[in-house]
Amino acid sequence: MVVVFGTLGYRPKSLIPTIRSTANVEKVVFYCGADKNEPNAVKSVAAAKKEVLDYCNGMHLSVDAVELEDPFDFKNVALRIRSDIRKHKREKKEIAIFNIAGGTRPTSAAALLVCILEGIPTVYVHDVTYEEIHLPLLRIEYANVLSAEEKEILRFLMKNRTKDMTEKELADSLGKHKATMNHHVKNLVADGVVRLERHPQDQRKKVVRLEESAELLLGEDA
């Protein structure tokens, strides 16, 4: 199944051309939402959403219109989109393209971030000409830049983020040699996904702390 993803704001024409120009498309998933304190924005987004839904129904395409709780919450929008992309990948669906032209600034940026992290082909639509501009992403799955062991350590740290874990405690918990753990932690520090901090109780020890960005790197469902 070929799926088109997109973000939607006030202008259905920023999304519909991508649906039209994608071969063998069977499903459309798009994200929309407006500031609930702005009645005009809510109305305009609802009208745009209806037009895209009408178009998809007219074309007999399956469609998921995802209403974002807070389209200005960059991190949660990114985590939500990431989770949906992963779900489609697990179900072996082909994500043909992600159109990031519409929606709020944080929604569009969050979608671009997910496309970079997941290596999804991305398209922008010009504001005036509605011309599609394909972004030359390198299709690097950034999470795959890390080794399996490094990802295992990050997942463990994510699950135990309230604990102060030293390298030795990490090594013991994951059944690895202390020197091996030291090697992996050094690499993760160099990558910028973990940092070392002094232990709050014992100044001689160092605690391995997860950078907040690691959550976005791995995704919630990692």
Added chain:
Amino acid sequence: MRILISTFGDGDTEKVLCAMRVLPYDQLVLVGPESIVDCDGYRILSKLEEMSGHRIETELVESDDFMKLVDEVSEAIERRTAYQRRGSDCRVMINISGGGKLLGDAALFAAFRMGVEAYHCDKTVTKLPVLRGATAKDMFTSSQANMILGIGDTPKELDQAYSYANSVSRQASERVIRELRHAGLMRSEARGGRVFIQLNDAGLEVLRALRIAKSDGKHG
């Protein structure tokens, strides 16, 4: 030296102030269109910087073409990260929440291209997962980089291209071309009995990143 770069547009003062509060810095650089220098927010930020004995640096970007904008922001980042590579104690961070949608997205793209610490500062602050050493210019060997730079923007005849990799043998150059083809960076076509190779869009993106890195090497 800690350098905070932030995208900026009219009405984005709070976003930049948030970045200024959360991310310690010595030099503030605002990136945006020429009109930003006349807006109230710019005056507020300038005054704050003057009160602390500093001045705002401004990088004006005007393009409405996404990839040109990415190039302009990349060059602004590159001018600052050059200090880092010369061994100076310098940290460069970029906040992508200001400016229009196109500028914010271009800055995010540029942050990944250049591998710099990036944040989205609004009501909350989110650090973006930019991995050091996972940029276009870090992911290719010197032979592969030479080949990409040698091919450049226009199609090249295959026989001519073998010399670009600076490899010790023709077999080694052939392997470099195979690797780049396998990585999805180039295509080839036969014309008049001769084979030409050319970078595709993804290859051209790597070329841009390599050229920016190389131009700094020359000046530095």
